[in-house]
Amino acid sequence: xxxxxxxxxxxxxxxxxxxxxxxxxxxxxxxxxxxxxxxxxxxxxxxxxxxxxxxxxxxxxxxxxxxxxxxxxxxxxxxxxxxxxxxxxxxxxxxxxxxxxxxxxxxxxxxxxxxxxxxxxxxxxxxxxxxxxxxxxxxxxxxxxxxxxxxxxxxxxxxxxxxxxxxxxxxxxxxxxxxxxxxxxxxxxxxxxxxxxxxxxxxxxxxxxxxxxxxxxxxxxxxxxxxxxxxxxxxxxxxxxxxxxxxxxxxxxxxxxxxxxxxxxxxxxxxxxxxxxxxxxxxxxxxxxxxxxxxxxxxxxxxxxxxxxxxxxxxx
Ligand code: SF4
Numbered sequence: 001x002x003x004x005x006x007x008x009x010x011x012x013x014x015x016x017x018x019x020x021x022x023x024x025x026x027x028x029x030x031x032x033x034x035x036x037x038x039x040x041x042x043x044x045x046x047x048x049x050x051x052x053x054x055x056x057x058x059x060x061x062x063x064x065x066x067x068x069x070x071x072x073x074x075x076x077x078x079x080x081x082x083x084x085x086x087x088x089x090x091x092x093x094x095x096x097x098x099x100x101x102x103x104x105x106x107x108x109x110x111x112x113x114x115x116x117x118x119x120x121x122x123x124x125x126x127x128x129x130x131x132x133x134x135x136x137x138x139x140x141x142x143x144x145x146x147x148x149x150x151x152x153x154x155x156x157x158x159x160x161x162x163x164x165x166x167x168x169x170x171x172x173x174x175x176x177x178x179x180x181x182x183x184x185x186x187x188x189x190x191x192x193x194x195x196x197x198x199x200x201x202x203x204x205x206x207x208x209x210x211x212x213x214x215x216x217x218x219x220x221x222x223x224x225x226x227x228x229x230x231x232x233x234x235x236x237x238x239x240x241x242x243x244x245x246x247x248x249x250x251x252x253x254x255x256x257x258x259x260x261x262x263x264x265x266x267x268x269x270x271x272x273x274x275x276x277x278x279x280x281x282x283x284x285x286x287x288x289x290x291x292x293x294x295x296x297x298x299x300x301x302x303x304x305x306x307x308x309x310x311x312x313x314x315x316x
Contacts (some may be wrong), residue, residue, distance in 0.1 A: 002016060006216065008206050009035040009058070009175055014071030014303070016057050024067070025275045027053040028230040031303075035175070039198060040207045042238065044214060044253070049270045050230040051210045053071040055177050059098060060088055075175070093120075097173035099181040103160035107152040113163055114148040118246040120170050135166035139196060158189035164280075165196060170204075176200065179210045195218045214257050218242050226250045229272065229283040236308035248288045282312070 011033045017026040028050040035041050043051050056062050056071055060080065073080040075096065100106050108116060117132040124308055125131060129148075136144045139162040152160055161181060170177050178197060182190035197207050209221060217224045221238040226249060234247040245251045255266035263277060270287040273279060279286065285295040294313055301309040 001217070007034040008036050008037040008076060008230075009208075010072075010074040011054075011058075012072040012074070014054075014057060014073065015069045016053055016062065016071075017067060017069060018063070019065045019067070020276055023042055023267065023276070025278075026069070026230055027275055028057070028227075029064075031232055033225060033232065033235070035206055035208060036215055036223075037174075037206050038201060038204045039222040040201050040209055040220055042209050042211055042217040042224040043227060045215055045227040045249075046209050046253075046268075046272050048213055048229070048274070049225055049227040051212075052179060054227075055098070055179050055208070055210055058177060059092055059097065060085075060094075078184060087089070089182075093167075094171045095173060096175045096177065097168040097171055098166050099161065099168070099176060099178040101180045101183050103157065103164050103184075104152060106164055109152055109161060111151070112148065113150055113152070113155070117148070117163075117170060131170060132166075135169045136163070139163075139166045140192075142285070157185050158193060161185065161193050162196070165193075169200075173205065175206045175208065177208050177210075179211070181209075182216070214242075214253055226253070229279070230275075231283060231311060232302055232309070233284065233311045234308060235310075240307045244307065246305055246308055246315050247312050248290050248314070249284050252287075252289075 011031055014028060014031040015026055017024050031054065043054060045051055057068060058080070068081060071081070074096045075091065077183050080091065113130060117135065118128045120126045121131050132148060133144055136147060141147050141159065147155065147159065147207070155163065182193050185193065195214065197209070201207055209215060217238050223239045224236060224241045225232055226234040226247065228249050229308040232252045234241070241250065242254070245254055252266065252268040256268060268287055281297045282288070282300055285291040290293065300311045300313050302309050303316060305315050
């Protein structure tokens with residue numbers, strides 16, 4: 001099938017920034033990304049690289065001091081940025097849903113799980129209980145009747161995350177944005193949530209997974225985008241990214257990943273700069289072990305390489 005036709009979401013030339021005091025600073029710059037239907041796409045990088053701003057731009061849930069300066073976000077070929085808030089509210093939480101880092105923030109503490117699931121089921125549906133039950137069954141919740149009668153604080157973090165995923169299923173979301181969904185969970189629960197995302201992908205859902213953990217990218221994702229200070233620096237299939245990383249930042253992130261027992265982990269020198277600290281040339285140059293003179297003054301653009309898209313002069 002034509003790959004373009006199979007893209008459920010396409011982001012074109014997206015630039016978003018924040019007004020801080022009297023100045024405007026870009027948090028993401030001219031992002032171009034396509035998301036193929038029925039795949040798990042990772043967006044990875046350290047905190048502050050623009051991953052969450054990207055997700056919140058898709059959801060149009062940005063803070064008041066922010067502004068989308070340019071771009072298009074095409075969902076099934078319709079530009080979400082051109083929709084009014086009323087029109088977009090028919091998509092947010094329904095066709096495009098969010099699994100947040102902290103599931104407690106998305107559940108109302110005052111209502112039972114049953115109330116909250118019934119709320120998103122079409123009013124015309126007569127048998128809301130069966131729909132809610134089936135969705136909880138799909139996310140592998142046991143003791144469903146007891147969970148339905150529970151309040152969010154009575155459930156564990158993993159259970160709450162499963163309830164949020166069940167909500168996406170009830171809403172028949174086509175795209176699920178998962179913003180570091182396992183950060184607050186312990187390892188075994190986190191693996192079961194990630195396996196659940198793989199099952200949803202196999203059923204045709206498209207998942208955009210935000211993570212700073214490259215081991216998750218390796219084990220669960222089909223493609224990966226690495227971001228640094230609001231720029232895409234490398235874009236590749238997850239398999240290629242691990243086999244043959246190109247950008248020095250990707251290599252540094254992989255070098256910091258624990259692999260073999262006894263292997264010395266590499267540090268990435270320095271730290272990510274705040275948004276209001278403007279860096280000339282390649283934004284990664286103060287931390288890059290391969291930087292040379294040109295990197296300090298000229299900015300590399302994302303170019304098609306043999307297997308990937310990379311923004312680094314060494315790969316030109
Ligand atoms: Fe490093 Fe220069 Fe490549 Fe930037 S352009 S990643 S500074 S080598």
